[in-house]
Amino acid sequence: MPIYVYWGEDDFAMEKAVNQLRDRILDPLWKDFNYSYFAPDQTDAAIAALNQAMTPAFGAGGRLVWLMNTNLGQQCPENVLAELTRTLSVIPDNSYLLLTSRNKPDERLKSTKLLKQFATEFREFALIPPWKTELIVQAVQQAAETVGVKLTAKTAEVLAESVGNDTRLLHNELEKLRLYNIDNQTALDLNTVSKLVRNTTQNSLQLAAAIRTGDTVKALTVLTDLLNAAEPGLRIVATLIGQFRTWLWVKIVTESGERNPQAIAQAAEVSNPKRIYFLQQEVKSLSVQQLISVLPLLLELEVSLKQGVSEISVLQTKVIELCQICRRN
Template sequence: MPIYVYWGEDDFAIEKAVAALCDRVLDPLWTSFNYTSLLPDQADAVIQGLNEVMTPSFGAGGRLVWLVNTTLCQHCPDNVLAELTRTLPVIPENSFLLLTSRNKPDERLKSTKFLKQQATEFREFPLIPPWKTELLVQAVHQAAHSTGVKLTAKAMEVIAESVGNDTRLLYNEMEKLRLYGAASNQPLDVDSVTKLVRNTTQNSLQLAAAIRNGDTAQALATLSDLINASEPGLRIVATLIGQFRTWLWVKIMMESGERNPQEIAKAAEIGNPKRIYFLQQEVKFLSVQQLISILPLLLDLEVSLKQGYSDMTTMQTKVIELCQVARGSRA
């Protein structure tokens, strides 16, 4: 059935998917007649959208009705559910209903279950966790392929490190690289990418590395750069928690006597077993107990930020504590 549900935190990826659907469904000459977008703050937006999608399209192309940031999969009144149940199975073939939301659908709701049954596509657009470097490199490879940019393998790694999981920035940088390399058939190398791609040379993973090494000065400097670059505090903490959890699992498996990289990668939820050797080197001077002690400090920091405490002051204090713990492990 012509029903699409897109959700997730990657706003740019959702925008691209919506644009692709519009291009496929709508005739440019008849868009003003056949395209409707409804915001959640509009009165009876869902009911209005369901009525619109039942209207046959005018002229060429199909009809597209978009419920923007809808809460249907988080909260659905009985009267709306009844209208949804009555309408979705009989939507005309040339009419398309699109629902988007940043929030994860509540699988317990009847509306969510019904939409999953009826939808042509029920798709999540998640942000890649910043510490999953192999997925970030894969995303760079996909973006390069879709934009026609030729890159060396090392250049892709540099781009992944520079832009992280910011999909919008990734495609902006790809467009810049496409224009730069248009006159050449050779893949762009690290030197070219370094000159063109925006990079503060600091990211949350580098902050994690500085904390792991107990380097307080470097950690505070990196934190300052991140905050000045408007990196959200909670996103920084999420990356730190993910990275230290990975290091903890690797260290636990090492202490247990496990030597198989595949088994360690499976336990630590690492996609590429080849990374295990490097992770083992990174935690060589950290004990399991010290890594365990770091995680509650990070969780306390997360709670403080969610309670509204100042990002910079709170994080500076906690980073100093974290570095002391890591430095103590070396002592």
């Protein structure tokens, strides 16, 4: 009963895992007979996938049945739950059932508990939060090592700033760098990486910095660049919320009298205590009340975007308001 459940927002990493699973299970000569996928808009997709998974593989290799973008981890009708209960424990050993979703399965549901009970792999593909820059740099270094690209610490930082937490873009940029440097075993220099890597020159963290200093003109310029680069509004807001929460916690804990960088880092959920000094300098001119006042506006902005309000207009308006809060003495 080989069952695989993948979920998360990192579409590229999940896609790679699906391709690896498919290549491992299927015999190329028998692929047309043994590979099926069911889209969420298909009628009774879950029931059809489960029935298909019960069919032993033809010829060589195994059978792979892929239930794509399923919501069985969020809601499961009684008839589908009954079919899951009946089927999961008796799927043939050479038949593999794969379920994928962007949303995390609700562990309170009976369907999720069943899947966890029988799953060979129950795996999340999560994006690194954009404001956790140290983790993004680590991910860049790990990916570069896998692809075979040698980077210095500085070029890894530059690449991380350019691609953020977009793993697909990171892979594309690393592949470009690998081909450029294919006959050279030395690490790529900063000048080469800066010229070759796509860089929008602005990111959401730079927008947060401009808002923090109350620089309305710069903040609006950065926002325009982000929108022109097709950066989703909700992703921009998620980064701003994360960054301002970090600044707020650093400020609160520091003003409480705590001087130990490790204690402050733990309270603010900052992975590298060495960053605390710089974060303290960044919020030195802001009060706790100013930082607290920022968060409700950001949450209002998030709600507005989810309700379908004009993205450009509401982002510009809220950015101006946020700058005004941070500019107050």
